[in-house]
Every structure is written in structure tokens, then in C-alpha cells.
Amino acid sequence: MKDNVKALALSCLLIPGAAFAQINVGDTVGSTETDILAALEAQGYTSMEIEFEDDEIEVEAMLDGQEYEIEISPETGDVLAINLEDEEEDDDEDEEDETDS
Structure with missing residues (x-):
């Protein structure tokens, strides 16, 4: 029983950390290059x-x-949108550009 309580307590501590592993829309990261780089680097972005x-x-x-x-x-430093870039989408655009030439 004690082991289950310890495991549950440990998981409760780890789950909130996982939620903060990435910035989200609405988070404030700053509006200067220095502030933005620092905020994103702190979250693991490269x-x-x-x-x-x-x-x-x-x-x-x-x-x-x-x-x-x-x-x-640029006024508030708030994150307005986060979009995952799709490599397949980029490849499709490259193929379309080649066929247009």
C-alpha cells in the first residue's frame, strides 16, 4: 500500500512538469529577441x-x-499561435513548384 501511495505521489509531481514542457497559446514569452530566445530555450526549443x-x-x-x-x-509578447510544420506538406509544395516550371 505504501508503495502505491509513493508511486501516486510521484506521478502527481511529474505530470504537471510534463504539461509545462512546451509553450502554449496565451503564454507570455516577451517581445524582444533576447526575451523570446530565453523563454523558448528554457522550454527546450532549439x-x-x-x-x-x-x-x-x-x-x-x-x-x-x-x-x-x-x-x-509584438505589443504584449503573448503567443498568438503555434503551428506544427509538416514536412510532407513542404515536399508536396516543392513537387508542385517543379511541375509548374
């Missing part, structure tokens, strides 16, 4: 490219072998 545009900041970053495009508000 290979980041940041583009500052008038109405949003776009970040391309890798997490666990997956590429994400993250849109951030």
Missing part, C-alpha cells in the same frame, strides 16, 4: 529563427525533432 513584422513576430523553432512556427504579439 534552432530558432526570428522575423519581426509589423503585426506579429514569427519564430521558427525545433522541439523534439519537430519544427514549429510560433506567432507572437
